[in-house]
Amino acid sequence: MKYMGDYPSKRTRSVNELTDQIFEGALKAEPLKDEIFCQILKQMTDNHVKYSEEKGWELLWLCAGLFPPSNVLLPHVQRFLQSKKHHPLAPDCMQRLQKALRNGSRKYPPHLVEVEAIQHKTTQIFHKVYFPDDTDEAFEVESSTKAKDFCLNISSRLLLKSPEGFSLFVKISDKVISVPEGDFFFDFVRHLTDWIKKARPAKDGIVPSLTYQVFFMKKLWTTTVPGKDSFADSIFHYYQELPKYLRGYHKCSREEVFQLGALIYRVKFEDDKSHFPSIPKMLKELIPQDLIRQLSPDDWKRSIVAYFNRQAGKSREEAKLMFLKIIFKWPTFGSAFFEVKQTTEPHFPEILLIAINKYGVSLIDPKNKDILTTYPFTKISNWSSGNTYFHITIGNLVQGSKLLCETSLGYKMDDLLTSYISQMLTTMSKQRNSRGQSK
Template identity: 25%
Template sequence: MPIDTLPSMTQSMRASRSSFSSSNGHEEVPFHSAASVSNGDDYDSDGSNFAPSTPSALSMAVPAELAGAIPLIDRFQVEAFLRMMQKQINSSGKRSFFSKKSVGTQVREKFTFEDMLCFQKDPIPTSLLKINSDLVSRATKMFHMILKYMGVDSSERVTSVGIDERVELVLKLYKQTLKRAELRDELFVQISKQTRNNPDRQNLIKAWELMYLCASSMPPSKDIGGYLSEYVHNVAHSASDSEVQTLALNTLNALKRSVKAGPRNTIPGREEVEAILTNRKLTTIVFFLDETFEEITYDMTTTVSDAVEELANIIKLSAYSSFSLFECRKVVNGSKSADLGNEEYIGLDDNKYIGDLLAEIKAAKDRSKGEILQCKLIFKKKLFRESDEAVTDPMFVQLSYFQLQHDYILGNYPVGRDDAVQLSALQILAEIGFVCSPESCTDWNTLLERFLPRQIALTRARREWELDILSRYRSMEHLTKDDARQQFLRILRTLPYGSSIFFSVRKIDDPIGLLPGRIVLGINKRGVHFFRPVPKEYLHSAELRDIMQFGSSNTAVFFKMRVAGVLHIFQFETKQGEEICVALQTHINDVMLRRYSKARSVANGSVNGDVSNNFKPPSLEVYEKRVQDLSKAVEESQKNTNQLLGELHEKQKQELKTQEELECLKNALRKEKEDLM
């Protein structure tokens, strides 16, 4: 149905062909530059074939699924698009390109905003949205690729497009739009246009398939995303075709995830697109610190957070909030074996796509010339928290043990000789259990070398270490493997820098000359700890209460902290500044929460104490009543006694006064007697 217009508005449109009415019907918004260029030829139109695009009129004319687009009318170049489409229709001798049923017995002659967002099988002359003029030609080419993907031919023929060609078309669309927000919005609007009033079921399914692929790799802008989500939601919950409904639901879920995580950083690979088209999952390997691994599945939309949740379910880890994925990089020069300490663990953002991560790892390997770069995904804890000690989940304890053991073997926990012997014996016991003659085991020498940090092992003869460790091991006959792990964890946790997360940094500014050029930072619940990396040596600690301020950039981190009562600012070069600050802030939050909980429990205890004091067991009521009566009697007696004592005191005062008066009279009488003599 055409939208009726006011005469004054029609005259305004005729008077100015390069403008159209804005939402309030009074202001005039200039046409997009592409429309101005296109209207500069001999084509003449008085606007009689176009209905104006005021939201008040649109709200009465457009169907419910387009209601979300009404507030965005200024984003669309409605009149310019319809004018150029009319020219294209006239030049081709066709009645209409838009797939919309006529109302009543007559064919409509006016085209509306709804027509603009209906399926058409012919190319579009300009973009649907107002975009930069440099991008208009790209927008029209995108629509051509959409038509080709759907198998739509303007000559009424249905063309079949194979999966390889569809993948190529999708990758071209990704290349055009992934880094251009304007074209992303245009792409989503173009595809949604092809899903409305599409008369061919196969074409419709292909359009929704393409929508799903695009939503899986990138989100639209906030305003277009709101309209698109509403439209897709309506289709997902009202479509009669089950296949269309499934694709719409998948698209809706993909939109939610891409809006949260943002667009892909790299163009998705061919295998990722094929996986979605064939409804299958890709797989990759995630390692643990004990060199075991698990296989996880992923697709184009899978993020690190999704992978962590899947992996936790696989290994039956219920408390996984403090775990995440890390990228482990290790460089091996020539034929030299990899040094255990030459590992770099890069924390991964929860919203990072697994596909992007694997592509970046592959690119890093390709760039490493003359070196062997080993890259793998590692599942480990982001940080150790005080609440970890209360967790009894066996898998949680085991993974915590592996991580602390890994850090200890790397030398991150400098300990004395006696502790080193104890820790080595506990690790051997946790590994093989208790046996009468462990030295007779074929891998005994390997166990000694594996569980004694290299730097500590060099401080004395190997045989001396072996005898001490054997003696300590034999004294642990009563311990199980689990007991040995728990004791190992307990010893490391009691160290001032125990249960730390470690970061290698380079000094930028040290105002007191305390630190070497390269240092290792340890962050735990007690504060920040500084170590010399080679040889590993503990240098200094700053407690949480001494750290007044901290912050980070992409390449550095700083601490404003108190040293010997004086505030100093230390700066360090690192790409892990955000992780350092997050770890510190988490521990500070834990301390504040603990204090708050303690204060609250004390307050609740006082209230509970008052309540318990007010509670009177029935068996004590008679006794308490008797006590109250006796107390009252005692009070009365005390009152009477006080009254009598008061009266006695008053009589004593009167007696004293009378005695003083008597003495005065005696003195006066004596004086008079002396005067007479």
């Protein structure tokens, strides 16, 4: 009644304060779902106050996008909507009901974006998605959109050969978190903002504003082969591998560094040689940071220019592919790297670089970049993470060894490990099934 203006309410509220109060209970207790539908329909029946009725339509639109009514109530809700089919929102509510019946119930009340959309009389919600090559595009997101549908939609618009291995990520405050493919997109964002709000209490009664960005990136590199999908190479693989290379995470020969430096220059400037004189100033963008001091700036420049001239006539896209093909030969290609501190393994350095990739979990000496050991996923029996740590058990729980790491990125390591292992198990069961059928 407060939302529809039928009950006087003086104070101004945040956009979704009332919608939270209306829908939170119903999302926790099944019987209340029908109750909410009944209350809204009752409030809209023979309602002669135009403003109140319009606000009722907003609530019905939101409700239909959150959960379906029970089979007993469904025909009544549908009849109500059919009787009002001249109202612009009626057909849209009908469609939302169908999708809710197909996709199941959401877990959280409507996201701020959904409430604002319907209050501004727009039933289409567009969301900006950012890509590693610094471009972005807007995509339509519905209340019923799950992360998997969103990924499919993005990959088909970008003409990628397959969405496999790609994921949506939400960047909020200092965290970048991958969205599980089975989650409703708005549920995930809602859950995340609520969780961060709890962790950061309001200062002087001011709730911190939590803006977030959505990224679409390659997450699992199990089947990635440069040259197999030129759009994926050009938009994602090159721009995701470049910063890891420049941070000095890979072990590589000087010859490769000259070659890669020339290719990075070519991606930046194509055939334009007018930037040669400034190469010494931009070594940070061309050479792994820990190697820059090994040669004088002029020596670096001379070697990069020599290699650049050998690759004459190559386009930007060819240079990206050549860059990826060189890195692809290294055992650390497609890794996510984490710098951690460990105290459990006396024969390993205290500061370790951990790479998680398609081969498993590799421990790397950060000084010389040697791979000390790689634990394949099949040997990892347990792992856990918290705000300040990541723990992993190799072998069985009784005789296995445990590696304890101090890191603030435990949540990312945990998520990657879970995703790679679940992908491995899915692949194994598919192979088993196809072998069973072929017998």
